[in-house]
Amino acid sequence: MHPGFVPAQGKISWGDFNSVKPFSGDFGFDRGGAVDRYYIENFLAEQSAHIKGNVLEVADNAYTLKYGGNNVTKSDVLHLNAGTPGATYIGDLSKGGDLPSDHFDCIILTQTLHLIYDYTSALKHCYRILKKDGVLLLTTPGISPIDRGEWGKYWLWSFNEHSMRKIFEELFPASSYTIETFGNVYAATTFLYGAGIDEVDKWKLDVRDPAFSVIVTIQLTK
Incomplete structure (x- = not known):
């Protein structure tokens, strides 16, 4: 089947996708890794020069x-x-807690904002605790399954490029951040079904279609 092939009406061959049950109930982690992590880890690799000095990460390091x-x-x-083992700060990012102002060179906030009810407050605290010229590296889900485990009850939001631009333009100078989206119908479908990262064609993941954004990434400099 050549790239871009579209079957005639009534001639779709569904194969393994002819099911109402996903291949994985754990985002594909139990099948070798989640598809969305391909975008998240590529983003962090590209931004690795900013991950230096005093770094704060959410959940683990x-x-x-x-x-x-x-x-x-x-x-x-x-x-x-x-x-929680390894945690040096305990609390809700939207409340700020004991997080010191002007303290961190970099904040890594991956796949977290959608779990925070008052995400605007959380973003304001991120900006407050960054040093001048410090960098926030943020990723958030677009099209995604909802966690079946402990985080499911906290899963409150889903974002896209337009919603994130609206949020950030109300909070921060336009020149301070860059927003990008990653994904396409193939990436979204394989991710929703829970295919493992080694089970998909990675070159297809690199095609961008903003109508099917799986991941939104933001780099913000204070």
Whole structure:
């Protein structure tokens, strides 16, 4: 089947997608990795020069260590739940808590904003706690399954390029941030079904169609 092929009406061959049940109930992590992480990790790799100095990451510091490496002098982790191993700050980002102002060189906020009811307040706190010239690296879901586990009850929002532009233009100078989207109908479909990253054609993931955004990325400099 050649790229761009569209079957005639009534001639669709559904194959493995002829099911109301996904291949995975865990975003594809149990099949080798989630499709959306392809975009998230490419974004962080491209922005790795900003992951340096004192870095704050939400939930854990895996991406801080992977993409910052020896350029990171201090790695902090913000988690919602007390007693979480490795967490150095506990609390809700939208409330700010004990997070110090003008303190971090970089904040890594991946796949978190949609879990925060008052996401505007969370973004304001991110800006407050960044040092001058500090960088926020943010990703958020577009088209996505909803988590079946502990985070499902917190899953409140879904964003696209236009909603994120509207939010950011009301909060920050236009010259301070860059917004991009990644995905297409193939990426969205394979992600929704829970195909593993090694089960898909990565070259197809690189095609961008803003009508089917799987991931929205934002780089903001204070």
